[in-house]
Amino acid sequence: MTNRNIDKRQIYLDVAKLHYHTLKTGFLPTLGINFLALMYQCIDEANFSILITKYKNSKLIGFVSGSLGSSGLYKLMLNHPLTLIITLAPVIFNFRKIKKIINIFKHISSKERKKYPKPELLSICVHPDHQGKGIGIELYHKLSQYFKSLSKSEFIIVVGQSLQANSFYKNQGAEIIGELKVHPDVKSNIFIQRL
Numbered sequence: 001m002t003n004r005n006i007d008k009r010q011i012y013l014d015v016a017k018l019h020y021h022t023l024k025t026g027f028l029p030t031l032g033i034n035f036l037a038l039m040y041q042c043i044d045e046a047n048f049s050i051l052i053t054k055y056k057n058s059k060l061i062g063f064v065s066g067s068l069g070s071s072g073l074y075k076l077m078l079n080h081p082l083t084l085i086i087t088l089a090p091v092i093f094n095f096r097k098i099k100k101i102i103n104i105f106k107h108i109s110s111k112e113r114k115k116y117p118k119p120e121l122l123s124i125c126v127h128p129d130h131q132g133k134g135i136g137i138e139l140y141h142k143l144s145q146y147f148k149s150l151s152k153s154e155f156i157i158v159v160g161q162s163l164q165a166n167s168f169y170k171n172q173g174a175e176i177i178g179e180l181k182v183h184p185d186v187k188s189n190i191f192i193q194r195l
């Protein structure tokens with residue numbers, strides 16, 4: 001669900017840049033803006049995931065993405081082998097980063113992840129100039145509506161314990177139901193939002 005008046009490639013680039021700048025401490029931004037743009041293109045194009053954007057005067061001010069099952073998403077990225085190779089070329093010999101990519105794949109298919117519901121909020125970001133004005137809540141509600149429209153009764157959110165967003169999710173009524181480590185050095189909370 002993206003803005004129809006703006007070129008799609010521009011939307012994926014805008015979303016990638018906002019993710020890059022608002023979630024700097026995360027691992028995915030270290031793979032580069034072009035990798036993120038491809039990831040959001042796949043999220044938007046897949047029939048089991050959604051990208052919801054909010055533009056103001058042609059500027060992206062926020063977005064949320066979610067999926068009914070994130071394992072399919074990474075497989076979809078493999079359908080763009082050339083773009084994937086080009087976007088990952090700068091990190092291909094970076095052993096630490098490759099190890100972290102493998103960690104993500106391991107996490108998605110792990111027994112631990114399978115204990116929890118598949119529907120998941122993948123990312124939510126609001127431009128710093130527009131935070132604290134209710135845009136995050138609006139996007140969160142739109143994603144909840146998407147899951148509800150598909151008769152899903154809950155979704156999960158995996159969020160690094162150090163992020164301020166933990167209190168945002170708690171305030172929306174989400175509850176912590178566990179914790180896990182996607183990467184050995186980062187602990188994440190698992191929230192569940194019942195709908």
Ligand SMILES: CC(C)(COP(=O)(O)OP(=O)(O)OC[C@H]1O[C@@H](n2cnc3c(N)ncnc32)[C@H](O)[C@@H]1OP(=O)(O)O)[C@@H](O)C(=O)NCCC(=O)NCCS
Nearest residue numbers: 022123124125126131132133134135136137163165168171
């Ligand atoms: C987490 C995040 C998405 C929240 O977005 P946001 O637009 O700032 O959130 P909102 O404005 O909707 O809500 C934040 C607070 O502002 C309050 N608020 C809502 N409308 C408001 C208004 N008009 N004026 C003042 N405050 C308002 C809300 O009540 C809420 O308060 P609460 O958390 O105490 O309930 C945003 O901070 C962000 O992008 N963070 C960086 C990226 C990140 O960490 N993402 C999550 C990991 S994937």
